[in-house]
Amino acid sequence: MTTTILPGPVPSSAATEPTTGPKTEPKIASTTGPTDQGAAERDTRKRYVRPYGDTTGDGMVQMSFTLPVPHGPRAEGAAQQLAAKMGMDPAMVVHAHPIGPDFTFVVVYGSVTHLVDLDEVRVVEREFPLLPPTEVNATIRRTLRRKLTVVGACIGTDAHTVGIDAILNIKGFAGEKGLEYYRELRVVNLGAQVSVPELVKRARAERADAVLVSQVVTQRDAHILNTREMAAAFREAMGEHRPLLVAGGPRFDPMMAGELGVDRVFGRGTTPGEVASYLVHAITTSPAEPATAGKARA
Amino acid sequence: MRRGLLGLDPEVVATARRLAARAAGPVVELARAHTTVAVERATLRLAGITGADSAHRSGDVPWVNRVVDTVREHCGLEHGVALPVFHALTEQGLTSLTELAEATAAGQVSYRVPEGRERTRAARAARAAVARGLRTVDRNRAQREKLVARWGDPAQRPWIYLIVATGDIDEDVVQAQNAARAGADVIAVIRSTGQSLLDYVPEGATHHGFAGTYATQENFRIMRAALDEVSREVGRYVRLTNYASGLCMPEIAVLAGLQRLDMMLNDSMYGILFRDINPIRTFVDQRFSRQVHARAGIIINTGEDNYLTTADAVDGAHTVTVSQLLNEHFGHEAGLADWQLGLGHAFEINPDLPDSFRMELAHALLARELFPDAPLKWMPPTKHMTGDVFRGYLLDGFFNLAGVLTGQSILLVGMMTEAVVTPFLSDRDLALANVRYVLGAAGNLAEDFRPEPDGFIVKRAHQVLSETVDLLERIADDGLLNAIAGGTFGLMRRPADGGRGREGVIVKAEGYRNPAVELLETGASR
Structure with a gap:
């Protein structure tokens, strides 16, 4: 993704500008302080940016953290050192107080010496827009004119329903309600240790639009083998008219969808809202879906 | 002191209570007519079965599960688990229930419902064993009262309630202390x-929970001991x-009673x-667990705050009041006293709405005046916490202020x-500093707080109460x-024949016996 608005000469400082924090030596960074950029930076300031405190280029940030050090000058010195290593120069420890006898909480303000090169910003592109529940519901009503049926299960010997429950149960995850919360989604949660043939049978009986499987156990690649087996079974039993297949679990890589034979893979930290948004996106943009729906419900 | 700020009509309040009793009546009957696998397992835990079958192929299966499942297979549970188990104990010539459980796992025990003199003998032995368990619960209650007398209650109301959740009980101890x-x-x-x-119920000390720590008897014991240690230190x-x-x-309630948990x-x-558990299973398990809590002197906390995380906190305000009344x-039906009813409610109104804080005050004050003797539990904002931690800190400050201004009893500290x-x-x-500041600066502000009799707060409270009566x-x-099936609460539709755990519900037979229920209902300890 290119966001350069003003292409121009790279300031000499950028070449030496470290892009990662931990290795930064204040000594190097200090040669590129905010005041000695000159005209070159003004030309290219839309490509190279620093945080804004109250003046362009001042690089001011705030930060707070806790150190496992008793409160006192030593703790404040330690905080100062950490801030310097993170590229803050000068760093001011503006506040410190003890948390119990062994910890110190500090607030640090200071100027960071790093530059951000907007040309190098790489954003992982989600292929679908994140929608709030009301919009998910509205889209389903508008495009499907019926509820969207989701069948979920933990397949194989996996008894860890944590993942599937976090996505499906109304209780939800990370402050987001689960799919049960969505009025236009009909959720059938089959729970743990569901066999692949059973899952296919239920998905067919429930006329599932989408099947969600969760896999937590990864011993001997069980999660990969189980998911492949599931995808193959759906292909065999239902061919073109199979439901949308979604696999999720902490050890899955979202790049693996093709390899596993499913439509989408969700990794660690996925929230119900992302899954709901994806379902709506996939079902409303997939050309096969209207035919499937029409046929299944004729 | 604060009673009567809203000028609630005692007639309307009495009507609301009468309606709640009428709505709850059939459900109580249903709860009395059924038992569940969990109630039967809880009974065996009171009778002294502990531990798990570690040789089982699907991992550690608690002995109570092995025994209850086997009894169910052999002779059903409609007569209760106590009679077949204590009959088998004599018949096998075994001295302890753990031995009986081991023999059960080895397939050496055949269970049946005893008749005549055998039945009388089994019933007597079961009652004696369960009574021993309940006396431990009674001793724990007395011990708590003694320790509260020695170390004292918190100096202020509301009590400050904090959550720890690391997944590892040893880390939890550090954080809790x-x-x-x-x-x-x-x-x-x-x-x-x-x-x-x-x-x-999992067994033993656990170190690998997901976003929380497993509730086990051993974890309960470890944490209570750690808190006793720190109670002594902080006075x-x-x-x-x-x-x-x-x-x-029901089993967790029993374990709580056995390990002196307090709430x-x-x-x-x-x-x-919120968990799609079968309604009948829930009401049966509920009644038993509340009877245990009543006996153990445990304060219950109800979960009305959850409705407002799914339903709108303004439109759904009366569903909270309805649920509190239910x-x-x-609670009363199961023997809980008012001081044990930590009815819940929450600060969940969208902060972008005009007068949101005034509405929060109205709702909180309504709960306070409807339940003057209940230790109300006041829950912090969660739904409108966005990740903007600065705004969140401010919102928590207002939540704390509403809590002290309306005399809430237990304040869950917002993060x-x-x-x-x-x-x-x-x-x-930082969250505790927020609470301390508000308590220190405005802890006694309630004294000066007199909402205008025709003002916004009073009117809003009256409106919520009248919607409550309509819904009840x-x-x-x-x-x-039917109301639950129709999605009245938290917008969830849960039919009575659906949900998890319904296969664990059993209609009681004429001759059903459960010494735990008998002892809990009569208050006897022998």
Whole structure:
């Protein structure tokens, strides 16, 4: 993704500008302080940016953290050192107080010496827009004119329903309600240790639009083998008219969808809202879906 | 002192209570007519069965599960588990229930419902064993009273309630003790995600929970001992909370009584609505667990706050009041006194709405005046915590202010990092500083707080109460189970024949015996 608005000469400082924090030596960074950029930076300031405190280029940030050090000058010195290593120069420890006898909480303000090169910003592109529940519901009503049926299960010997429950149960995850919360989604949660043939049978009986499987156990690649087996079974039993297949679990890589034979893979930290948004996106943009729906419900 | 600020009509309040009783009546009958696998397992836990079958192919299966499942296979559970078990104990010539459980696992025991003299003998032995368990519960209650007398209650109301949840009981101990030193009066150890859906209670000390720590008897013991240690140090009795909810609610209640826990989350409908547990299973398990809590001197915390995380906090305000009245009725019916009813409610109104704080005050004051003797539990904002921690800190400050201004009893400390991360040590410290500031600066402001008799707050409270009465009327007419099936609470539709755990519900036979229920209902200890 290119966001350069003003292409121009790279300031000499950028070449030496470290892009990662931990290795930064204040000594190097200090040669590129905010005041000695000159005209070159003004030309290219839309490509190279620093945080804004109250003046362009001042690089001011705030930060707070806790150190496992008793409160006192030593703790404040330690905080100062950490801030310097993170590229803050000068760093001011503006506040410190003890948390119990062994910890110190500090607030640090200071100027960071790093530059951000907007040309190098790489954003992982989600292929679908994140929608709030009301919009998910509205889209389903508008495009499907019926509820969207989701069948979920933990397949194989996996008894860890944590993942599937976090996505499906109304209780939800990370402050987001689960799919049960969505009025236009009909959720059938089959729970743990569901066999692949059973899952296919239920998905067919429930006329599932989408099947969600969760896999937590990864011993001997069980999660990969189980998911492949599931995808193959759906292909065999239902061919073109199979439901949308979604696999999720902490050890899955979202790049693996093709390899596993499913439509989408969700990794660690996925929230119900992302899954709901994806379902709506996939079902409303997939050309096969209207035919499937029409046929299944004729 | 604060009573009567809203000028509620005692007639209307009495009508609301009458309607709640009418709505709850059929459900209580239903609860009396059934037992569940969990109630029977809880009975065996009171009778002294501990431990698990570690040789079983699907991992550690608690002995109570092995025994109850086997009895069910052999002769059904409609007569209760106690008679067949204590009959088998004599018949096999065994001395302990653990030996009986081992023999059961080895397939050496055949269970049947005894008749005549054998039945009388088994019933007597069962009652004696269960009574021993209940006397431990009674001793723990007396011990708590003694320790509260020695170390004292918190100096202020509301009590400050903090959650720890690391997944590892040893880490929880460190966090809990630090929280107590920093001012927490109540420590809740949140459970591992999904424990409510396990149909057994895990065993032993645990170190690998998901976003929480498993509730086990050993974990309960470890944490209570740690809090006793820190109570002595800080000079006040620090209370311990866990969760009697989910499929093992009755067993968890028993374990809480056996390990001197002080408060338990225990809502009459939460499992149905938010965990899709079968309604009848829930109401049967509920009644038993509340009877145990009543006996153990445990304060229950109900979960009305949850409705407002799904339904709108303004439109759904009256559903909270309805549920509080139902929880009160179910609680009283099970023997809980008013001081044990930690009815819940929450600060969840969208802060962008005009007058949102005034509405919060109205709702909180309504709960206070409807339940003057209940230790109300005041829950912090979660739904409108966005990750903007600065705004979240301000919102929590207003939540604290509403809490002290309306005389709430138990204040769950809000975290500015709600919905962001599990709280850092510093988040908890800052949150407590927020509470301390508000308590110190405005703790006695209630004295000067007189809402205008025709003002916004009073009118809003009256409106919510009148909506409450309307809804209760409808529920009393349609039946509570139908109301739950129709999505009245938290927008969830839960039919009475659906949900998890319904296969564990059993209709009681004529000759059903459960010494635990008998002892709990009569208050006897022999």
